[in-house]
Amino acid sequence: MSTDNKIHHTEAPHNVLDRIIVRLGNMLSLLFLFTVAISFYEVVMRYVFDSPTIWVHESASFIGACLFVFGGIYALATNKHVRVVLIYDAVSERTRRYLNIFHHIMGFIFAALLAYAAYQMTESAIFSPFGELHFETSGSAWNPPFPAYIKIMIFLTMCVMCVQFVLHLIQEVSNLRKL
Template structure:
């Protein structure tokens, strides 16, 4: 069976609206990698040709790359391209795979919700002073952007979304098992 160039394999199709939105947003956000390449090229030209380095490129590129790396986890799960131990998974029946998916999703919900809680505590301390005033942590460099606080917020939001993704996938697996047991 051949796959057309623009055709997505069935096992990589989004399973719900959240997955579809993540894939669509991820495709658009991936263009930021091109922006990162351009600003990095700009930095090289300014530094080595004009002897006038920038103070903003490295931190901006690091923030964009870090954010996209975190969001990439959501994208991989939404498109079913996440890491999986296939030694056992590929040799069992479809029904057994569904049970393995149930276990995977239960552990995933537990892990991602605990990580979301941990990310929340880090984001809260990066966004608010001990007395509760809004105060974004900054990098401490000459430019001093609030990228550390923003990245912690991206991580927190991403783990919240991942928890929801796992929950939706778990519900989908349970429904599929119930439908097949009623047949």
Template sequence: MQDVPNSHEHDEAPKNRLDRWIIKISHALSLLFIFTVFISFYEVLMRYVFDAPTTWVHETASFVGGSLFVIGGIYAFATDKHVRVVLIYDAVSAKTRRVLNMVHHIVGLAFSLMMAWASYTMTKTAWFTPWGEFRLETSGSYFNPPYPALLKALIFIIFCILSVQFILHIIYEIKSLRSNKDV
């Protein structure tokens, strides 16, 4: 029996330069997972072999892992690996999939813009005091890094990028619907 290619296999290819850029940067950043493994191993070694636990490893590994998780959202969208109801999506025609994509992108754009605004307000309070003085929010631990402020800023940046991604994907779907062909 011959393999029949998936009818929407082309959907998995990046649709624009921003998606290609996100994929390339995300692949490079994924190496930071190895960094977290190494520093976690270092912590275990220091704690249990030398009885000298670190003050920085846990928070640093959590920050790096959390940052990569946030970046994973735009990566999933760029590679078209985001969540969808495939039972319905795979059962409809290519044109209906494009319409479903449009609905998804419009709702997603509204969501990402609202989240960008919410994350902006969180970032603003994490970076500035109520009277406007620059001050990065810290973790409050003995190590006390500014990871909370940095992560909030990253979340804001990611939601801004996600909003641009949705706009570019909407443009792509409009062009696909107008051309009435499988792009």
């Protein structure tokens, strides 16, 4: 099969939500540089001035975790998610469209189940057993509410991913009709 007939695995975003995610992701990627900078600051403070910080490690971990979670919707928006190309590239374009539809349906179900689990996890991270607003904290000397924030981020990201899968499914069904 020639490469002219293959669907490109990495495509430009096809809807407004994906374009927003890509634009936001490109801006958020600068936080990796910030993480490197504060980590360097920690090393200098610890080993040059013998004055370690209490906030750098948790901040860097929090930023990295949030960016990792965001990476899921970014990969879906740019069509750079994992697929079995050995099978995908060996079938016709029409079969690929059906595989994409199956992928989007299964992806939606998976993301919806994860969103439900993340909701339960988030609820217990932001409310006390008596229902008062009380964010879960790390328990360290600094004790930031980063664990609760990460759980909120996971929940929101999984909700966005559900919407993405629905939009991609609609688009794929529409593309199938054009063949």
